[in-house]
Amino acid sequence: MQLRISDYLKPEVIMMQLKQQEKIAVLKELAEYLVENKLVKDGDEFINALAKRENLESTGIGNGIAIPHARTNAVDNLILAFARSPEGVDFSAIDGKPSHLIFLIASPEHKKSEYIMALAKLSRLLRREAVRKMLMDAQSPEEILKIIQENED
Amino acid sequence: MEFKNLLLLLTDDTDEEIISPCIQFCKIFRCRLFVLFIMEPFRISRLASLTHKKTNELHKTIEEQGWKLLYLVEDEATENDIRTSLHHEEGNMIKLIKNFVENYTIDALILRKKEATKKVFVASPVMVIGL
16 A cells, blocks of 8 residues: 555644643644644544543654554544644653654544554654754745655655 | 563564454553564565565565554554553664563563564573464
8 A cells, every 4th residue: 555644744734833842732732733724523532532542652752753643533534744843842752852743643443554554654754863854954844745755755 | 470561573574463362462461562573684685685676675665564563553452451662673683672671671572483583482581472
């Protein structure tokens, strides 16, 4: 199954600077943004699904990255959003470092393969230090998207 | 017998059939599941040579397959309220396992009895459960 991150990530769901710095507050900020953009139908259900997953084990995967994710029927399709936090957010990452690059992935319950594939592709992409640095230095949502497009294969 | 931290070892040789029994095991013993996918460079080179594929292409495929397996385990674990920690590493399998067992105080290791994991039965510092 061929899936490209850049086909799902749109400039309007790329937040260059998060306002919040606490994990759940960040998830709420992202959820509100996605509700405003009509990508999430039910903000409360969405937050609950993400928080449930987060309470079970952190999605901070180290190297300044967090990938909060959940399968929930609060969305109709696979959605991806990106947010950057210059100060960093404590996602209780495995390396103990704050997360600066936050990618959110959600899909409806029945789209499991697509969801797993998106998580796998993104995790692989973000292992590359050069990509992480470019994402930290990017100046606009369009630039973020371009970096992903050029590096995801 | 008590298991607090269990390590599930995954390689390019592991199939998805190991996931459900492993999750059931964790559910019974109420343990935390660490999932480790290991890529061994020499094995990738050998596979590339045997299959006449480019090493970097095969590396990419196996790396992605590893992440996919990790998230499949996590997805089923989440449905069963089991805490999981995902890890994707490249290097010598035995060395990585030994470091992991020490760093995360692993009580036992679960793996699929396949060609790539035979050596683990001999070298593992903790009990190995083959499924």
